[in-house]
Amino acid sequence: MSTYALELKDLRKNFGKTEIIRGVNLAVSPGERVAVIGPNGAGKSTLFNLISGRFGPTSGEILLGGQAIQHKTPYEINRMGLSRSFQITNIFPKLSVFENLRCAVLWSLGYKYTFFKFLSGLKDANERTDQLLEMIRLNKKRDVLAINLTYAEQRALEIGVTIAGGSDVILLDEPTAGMSKSETSRFIQLIKEVTVGKTLLTVEHDMGVVFGLADKIAVVVYGEVIAFDTPQAVRANAKVQEAYLGSSVADSQVGGH
Numbered sequence: 527m528s529t530y531a532l533e534l535k536d537l538r539k540n541f542g543k544t545e546i547i548r549g550v551n552l553a554v555s556p557g558e559r560v561a562v563i564g565p566n567g568a569g570k571s572t573l574f575n576l577i578s579g580r581f582g583p584t585s586g587e588i589l590l591g592g593q594a595i596q597h598k599t600p601y602e603i604n605r606m607g608l609s610r611s612f613q614i615t616n617i618f619p620k621l622s623v624f625e626n627l628r629c630a631v632l633w634s635l636g637y638k639y640t641f642f643k644f645l646s647g648l649k650d651a652n653e654r655t656d657q658l659l660e661m662i663r664l665n666k667k668r669d670v671l672a673i674n675l676t677y678a679e680q681r682a683l684e685i686g687v688t689i690a691g692g693s694d695v696i697l698l699d700e701p702t703a704g705m706s707k708s709e710t711s712r713f714i715q716l717i718k719e720v721t722v723g724k725t726l727l728t729v730e731h732d733m734g735v736v737f738g739l740a741d742k743i744a745v746v747v748y749g750e751v752i753a754f755d756t757p758q759a760v761r762a763n764a765k766v767q768e769a770y771l772g773s774s775v776a777d778s779q780v781g782g783h
């Protein structure tokens with residue numbers, strides 16, 4: 527049994543004749559928060575699409591808690607304990623905050639198909655939904671339609687929907703994109719709180735978020751992970767400086783949030 531929450535072994539992905547992911551190896555321990563960074567077009571989203579099962583790899587292995595998932599569907603991978611949120615908000619605009627979360631809870635509890643099971647499980651689901659509302663600090667917006675939330679609140683709801691199923695491994699795609707500076711620092715705190723004990727991977731461009739959130743940084747350049755280390759070590763890594771970070775990291779604050 528692997529000790530890693532998520533492991534990528536010589537992972538490769540071609541689109542046509544072009545190799546986009548070129549032999550990625552990565553081993554993420556349970557409870558680690560990892561920021562995946564790199565220049566535009568480096569392959570970060572493709573990596574997320576491979577891990578979450580949206581694309582199948584050309585070759586290589588992806589292990590979730592030691593189990594191979596590289597040939598599984600996104601649904602199966604989700605059921606095995608990996609949940610992903612997207613850059614594009616995936617909430618139901620015409621449902622209330624509570625209803626959005628409860629849908630996600632019911633789905634995760636498997637009440638999708640049996641009406642009677644559904645009824646008996648509703649009390650549990652309501653309680654779990656109320657806990658989630660508190661966690662994402664939207665309890666005062668319980669009955670507000672999702673469409674009427676602020677942008678930052680919608681992103682918080684999206685995180686709530688992503689963690690509702692109790693997955694151990696959470697993938698977030700640019701969770702603070704489009705937020706103001708103050709919203710961003712509040713949001714980093716929220717992400718930290720709701721992912722305690724979970725393994726988190728996030729694709730991120732904002733270096734403030736990276737250094738505020740990550741235990742480790744994976745630097746992807748041209749389809750390869752050229753460094754996987756603590757923020758301090760990555761910051762000091764000459765290869766990373768040369769290939770990508772340059773002054774953007776020198777200017778950013780370590781643990782600045």
Ligand SMILES: Nc1ncnc2c1ncn2[C@@H]1O[C@H](COP(=O)(O)OP(=O)(O)OP(=O)(O)O)[C@@H](O)[C@H]1O
Nearest residue numbers: 541542546564565566567568569570571572573746
């Ligand atoms: N479905 C696809 N078909 C063909 N090429 C693709 C596909 N998806 C991504 N690519 C190509 O793969 C490369 C990596 O793209 P990807 O979106 O993974 O990069 P990224 O690091 O996430 O970039 P960004 O930071 O700009 O979001 C790009 O050259 C892109 O054009």
